[in-house]
Amino acid sequence: MEIKYAEIEIEKLQFGVFRPPSWWNKHPKHKEFQKKIIQSIMKDGLKNPISAVNQNDDGFFVCTVGNQRLQALKTMNVKMVPCVLGYKPGQQHIPPGNKIDDFTSLEKYFSVPLKQVILNQNTFHAVPEDVHEWDPDKT
Numbered sequence: 001m002e003i004k005y006a007e008i009e010i011e012k013l014q015f016g017v018f019r020p021p022s023w024w025n026k027h028p029k030h031k032e033f034q035k036k037i038i039q040s041i042m043k044d045g046l047k048n049p050i051s052a053v054n055q056n057d058d059g060f061f062v063c064t065v066g067n068q069r070l071q072a073l074k075t076m077n078v079k080m081v082p083c084v085l086g087y088k089p090g091q092q093h094i095p096p097g098n099k100i101d102d103f104t105s106l107e108k109y110f111s112v113p114l115k116q117v118i119l120n121q122n123t124f125h126a127v128p129e130d131v132h133e134w135d136p137d138k139t
Contacts, residue, residue, distance in 0.1 A: 001088055001121055005109050006097025007080045016063045037072040047111040051126045054087040064125045086124025
């Protein structure tokens with residue numbers, strides 16, 4: 001799998017962890033965190049790109065890290081989303097962007113150091129160091 005930085009239309013991004021509206025209603029702590037994320041994005045912009053993979057090569061991309069940020073961006077009606085995208089060479093649906101060849105090149109797209117990077121033939125995850133700051137179950 002290779003990776004690149006690209007801006008992707010929000011309707012082309014799918015949740016890796018889908019939470020229907022009824023789920024949010026049953027988890028008020030998470031709903032409050034959504035407000036915090038939206039406020040942060042409105043104040044400072046999106047600090048870290050969404051990590052996604054071109055799983056089925058069908059023109060849609062599955063979010064692997066950043067599902068809560070993706071939900072916030074959808075709520076805010078954002079049209080284009082900064083992403084770090086994992087894809088397999090030869091896939092047809094690869095958006096234009098900047099190919100990333102090494103860890104240093106990857107990390108420059110993030111506002112904080114990376115805690116973990118997983119890149120293999122089937123998946124890609126870039127986890128920012130501040131991930132627990134944005135997880136209501138870990139705070």
